[in-house]
Amino acid sequence: MNSVLVIGGGIAGLYTALELRRSDTHVTVLAKGTLAESSTWHAQGGIAAVLPGPHAGVGSPTGHGQDSVESHVADTIAAGAGHCDEPAVRILCSEAAAHIERLGALGTLFDRTADGSLAVGREAAHAASRILHIGGDATGEGIAAPLIRAARKDPGISVQEHSFAADLATRNGEVTGVVVLRHGEQQMVPADAVVLASGGAGGIFQHSTNPSVATGDGVAAAWRAGAAVADLEFFQFHPTALNVPGHPLISEAVRGEGAVLLDAAGRRFMTDYHPGGELAPRDVVSRSIALHLARTGGQEVFLDATSLGSDYLARRFPTLTAVTGQAGFDWTRDLLPVVPAAHYWMGGVWTDTHGRTSLPGLYAVGEVARTGVHGANRLASNSLLEGLVFGARAAAALAAGPAEWPTVEADAVELADGPMQAVRGDVQRVMSEHVSLVREDSGLRIAAKQLAEWRSAEGSRAEREDANLLLCSRLMAAAAFRRRESRGAHYRVDFPAMTEGPGSPTILRSAS
Numbered sequence: 001m002n003s004v005l006v007i008g009g010g011i012a013g014l015y016t017a018l019e020l021r022r023s024d025t026h027v028t029v030l031a032k033g034t035l036a037e038s039s040t041w042h043a044q045g046g047i048a049a050v051l052p053g054p055h056a057g058v059g060s061p062t063g064h065g066q067d068s069v070e071s072h073v074a075d076t077i078a079a080g081a082g083h084c085d086e087p088a089v090r091i092l093c094s095e096a097a098a099h100i101e102r103l104g105a106l107g108t109l110f111d112r113t114a115d116g117s118l119a120v121g122r123e124a125a126h127a128a129s130r131i132l133h134i135g136g137d138a139t140g141e142g143i144a145a146p147l148i149r150a151a152r153k154d155p156g157i158s159v160q161e162h163s164f165a166a167d168l169a170t171r172n173g174e175v176t177g178v179v180v181l182r183h184g185e186q187q188m189v190p191a192d193a194v195v196l197a198s199g200g201a202g203g204i205f206q207h208s209t210n211p212s213v214a215t216g217d218g219v220a221a222a223w224r225a226g227a228a229v230a231d232l233e234f235f236q237f238h239p240t241a242l243n244v245p246g247h248p249l250i251s252e253a254v255r256g257e258g259a260v261l262l263d264a265a266g267r268r269f270m271t272d273y274h275p276g277g278e279l280a281p282r283d284v285v286s287r288s289i290a291l292h293l294a295r296t297g298g299q300e301v302f303l304d305a306t307s308l309g310s311d312y313l314a315r316r317f318p319t320l321t322a323v324t325g326q327a328g329f330d331w332t333r334d335l336l337p338v339v340p341a342a343h344y345w346m347g348g349v350w351t352d353t354h355g356r357t358s359l360p361g362l363y364a365v366g367e368v369a370r371t372g373v374h375g376a377n378r379l380a381s382n383s384l385l386e387g388l389v390f391g392a393r394a395a396a397a398l399a400a401g402p403a404e405w406p407t408v409e410a411d412a413v414e415l416a417d418g419p420m421q422a423v424r425g426d427v428q429r430v431m432s433e434h435v436s437l438v439r440e441d442s443g444l445r446i447a448a449k450q451l452a453e454w455r456s457a458e459g460s461r462a463e464r465e466d467a468n469l470l471l472c473s474r475l476m477a478a479a480a481f482r483r484r485e486s487r488g489a490h491y492r493v494d495f496p497a498m499t500e501g502p503g504s505p506t507i508l509r510s511a512s
């Protein structure tokens with residue numbers, strides 16, 4: 001392989017590029033903003049990995065003790081609500097340690113305990129302490145910055161910022177390059193292979209924790225080029241994003257430490273919905289807040305952390321103390337207005353376990369890909385890991401050269417534009433009302449009808465992003481309509497039960 005074009009400069013794109021350099025391939029990395037504009041940069045809690053030797057931990061304060069890849073596999077599959085591809089999960093968990101070591105070699109400074117060993121924390125739904133972190137809750141920046149430095153330093157990697165990948169170019173059913181929009185000019189950039197690493201699509205919804213670059217461009221471009229997409233109905237919402245522009249996350253750890261959720265009347269309501277109260281699983285808390293707001297007519301609920309005390313809050317949550325302060329709240333005295341916010345898309349471009357999509361020459365890694373590791377609900381701290389493990393596997397497959405290309409059965413879907421110009425805010429409103437945490441047949445029909453009335457435009461970057469959000473919204477609504485059960489992050493009021501047995505993926509491709 002002589003030249004590979006990677007779309008995206010988050011963990012998945014940069015790590016794939018650096019791994020590709022092992023085989024001396026020339027790599028171009030495109031990012032539509034700067035390299036720091038990514039979900040990766042904003043990741044907080046950490047990255048999950050079972051490490052060999054004394055670092056493996058089961059809940060002891062230092063984390064030392066016993067953990068196993070098997071346990072990480074089991075936790076991932078349990079979180080995924082019977083919908084994970086087990087072989088992919090095994091790969092994710094068993095190959096994790098090698099990539100953590102490589103990150104260290106690239107200059108990532110994971111937090112360490114007083115005795116110098118790697119510090120591992122525990123997160124909800126993990127049976128053991130296996131979450132590596134940096135700067136406490138600044139893991140994303142701590143990983144992204146050394147990757148960016150390494151990529152910039154490598155003469156075989158050309159980093160092109162402010163370069164918007166508008167579409168994939170194909171010939172005879174194979175990807176041959178990318179149509180790039182740069183400083184208002186459109187140009188075709190040829191490549192021997194293209195790796196999509198363009199992240200998620202939180203911009204579909206009114207409230208999202210994602211940065212503004214997350215507009216589903218990768219899924220949309222892959223769809224237009226004819227690639228299959230899978231499990232788009234599964235979108236994870238974080239229960240407690242501060243209800244201010246940008247929706248910064250208020251970590252689950254705050255509830256873990258004793259903060260409670262109150263409604264506008266000042267009443268604690270979570271136990272009405274789940275015996276676990278505020279500590280119920282992430283999807284349950286998000287859904288309960290949405291149901292409670294629908295019942296009580298409010299716009300937001302409130303997180304009360306005042307009982308934790310000012311000293312403790314400042315010491316335990318320095319970043320959040322700063323973030324809430326910047327937003328004008330003194331959380332030692334004030335209630336924080338919070339809403340559930342779109343956080344992570346489990347679905348994406350269908351791939352095999354080597355990052356190969358159904359379209360020859362096109363690979364997908366990171367959040368844009370649906371590898372099957374997250375099933376219907378992502379286990380916390382597994383997504384950064386996915387970018388590493390499957391980025392490296394895609395790079396290895398590219399270096400190995402031609403191989404039999406995978407195929408997948410997919411339902412053909414016909415989508416057509418309507419007469420009205422789409423406005424991003426309108427799309428977000430329809431999706432937030434009918435295709436978010438709580439769904440039902442009638443709402444999904446309303447959404448599909450409304451989304452079909454809009455048309456997308458080609459032109460500026462903003463117009464193309466709007467078009468991509470509209471396309472991803474239509475696809476998500478179509479997938480949600482097909483799944484007549486509730487599973488993981490997908491909840492249907494009209495089909496509240498999960499069907500027996502493992503779930504089957506919703507795999508779609510364009511009929512045209």
Ligand SMILES: Cc1cc2nc3c(=O)[nH]c(=O)nc-3n(C[C@H](O)[C@H](O)[C@H](O)COP(=O)(O)OP(=O)(O)OC[C@H]3O[C@@H](n4cnc5c(N)ncnc54)[C@H](O)[C@@H]3O)c2cc1C
Pocket residue numbers: 007008009010011012013030031032033034035037038039040041042043044045046047048139140163164165166197198199200209210211213214217218249343344365366367368380381382383384385387
């Ligand atoms: C606030 C927050 C906290 C999180 N915390 C954690 C955590 O603690 N642990 C964890 O595992 N996960 C966490 N996640 C999820 C995780 O950060 C992401 O899933 C992961 O970083 C995705 O990496 P990526 O490389 O696939 O995409 P990203 O990091 O989002 O990078 C996408 C890249 O693609 C570029 N791009 C997009 N479209 C185009 C285009 N059309 N043309 C050119 N470039 C394009 C962007 O500019 C960007 O460079 C968190 C997410 C958020 C938002």
